[in-house]
Amino acid sequence: MDTEDFYVGRIADCDRIAARHPRLAQAFAFLKRPDLAALPPGRYDLDGDNLWATVQDVALKPFGDTQHAEIHHTYIDIQAPLTGPETIGLLALAPDAAAKVPYDAARDVGFLDVATRPTTLVPGDFAVLMPPCGAHAPGCSLDGARTVRKLIIKIRK
Numbered sequence: 001m002d003t004e005d006f007y008v009g010r011i012a013d014c015d016r017i018a019a020r021h022p023r024l025a026q027a028f029a030f031l032k033r034p035d036l037a038a039l040p041p042g043r044y045d046l047d048g049d050n051l052w053a054t055v056q057d058v059a060l061k062p063f064g065d066t067q068h069a070e071i072h073h074t075y076i077d078i079q080a081p082l083t084g085p086e087t088i089g090l091l092a093l094a095p096d097a098a099a100k101v102p103y104d105a106a107r108d109v110g111f112l113d114v115a116t117r118p119t120t121l122v123p124g125d126f127a128v129l130m131p132p133c134g135a136h137a138p139g140c141s142l143d144g145a146r147t148v149r150k151l152i153i154k155i156r157k
Contacts, residue, residue, distance in 0.1 A: 005092040005134035008119055008127045011080065017128065023051050024128075027078055027153045031126060036151055037082040050156045055082070057149050060141035063087050067116050067137030071101055072129075074108040078153035079138055080126040086148050088127055089116025089137030098132040118142060131157060 007017050011031055018025045030046055030053055033039075044053040067089040079088065091114055093101075103110035116137050121127060129136045138150075 005130050006090055006127060006136075008090075008121070008125065011124055011126055014126060020128075021076065021155060021157075023047065023155045026051060027053075027155055030153065031078065031080060031151065036080075037123070037149055041149070046153075051154070053151060053153045055149065055151055057147055058086070058139050059147050060086060060139055060145060062145065063089065063118050063140040063142050065115060066113050067140065069112055069114050069116055069135040069137040071098055071103070071110045071112070071133075071135050072108050072131040073103065073105070073110075074131065074157060076131060076155040076157060077129040077134075077136070078126055078151075078155070079121070079129065079136075080151045081121050081123055082149045082151055083123065084146065084148040085120050085122045085141070085143075086138065086150060087118045087120045087140040087142050089140060090119050090127075090129075091116040091135040093133045093135050095133060098135070101135075 101110035
C-alpha cells in the first residue's frame with residue numbers, strides 16, 4: 001500500500017521510497033540489519049533526536065471494532081515486526097480532522113478512538129506512517145494475544 005500518509009512494503013524494497021525524506025536512507029540502512037531481532041530492547045541513537053530506533057517487546061491486543069489510534073506531528077514512524085506478525089490499524093485523516101485531535105506536543109502524540117483498516121505485517125515487512133494524517137493503531141493481533149519484538153524508528157520531519 002502506497003499513499004501520501006502510509007507506505008507498507010517489504011524491507012527488501014524499501015530503497016524505492018528513500019527519496020521521500022532525507023533521513024529515510026539512514027533509517028532504512030538500520031532497518032536492513034540482519035541482527036535486528038537479536039538486539040536487546042532499548043533505544044538506538046542514529047542521529048540524536050533527529051533519528052533513532054527503539055526495539056520493544058510488545059504484548060499484542062486483539063483488534064476490535066475500534067482502536068486507540070495515534071497521530072504524530074513532529075516525527076515520521078517506521079514500524080516493523082521482528083519475531084512474528086503484528087496487525088496495525090491504519091486510517092488516513094484529512095488535515096483538518098488531524099488538527100482537531102487532542103495532541104501532547106511534549107510526547108508528539110495525539111490519540112483518538114476510531115475504526116481503522118487492519119493491516120498485518122510479518123517479519124520482513126515495514127510501515128512508514130507520515131504525520132499528521134497517518135493515524136495508526138499498532139500492537140494488535142487478529143489471532144489471539146501474544147508478544148512480539150518490534151522495531152520503531154522515529155524520523156524528525
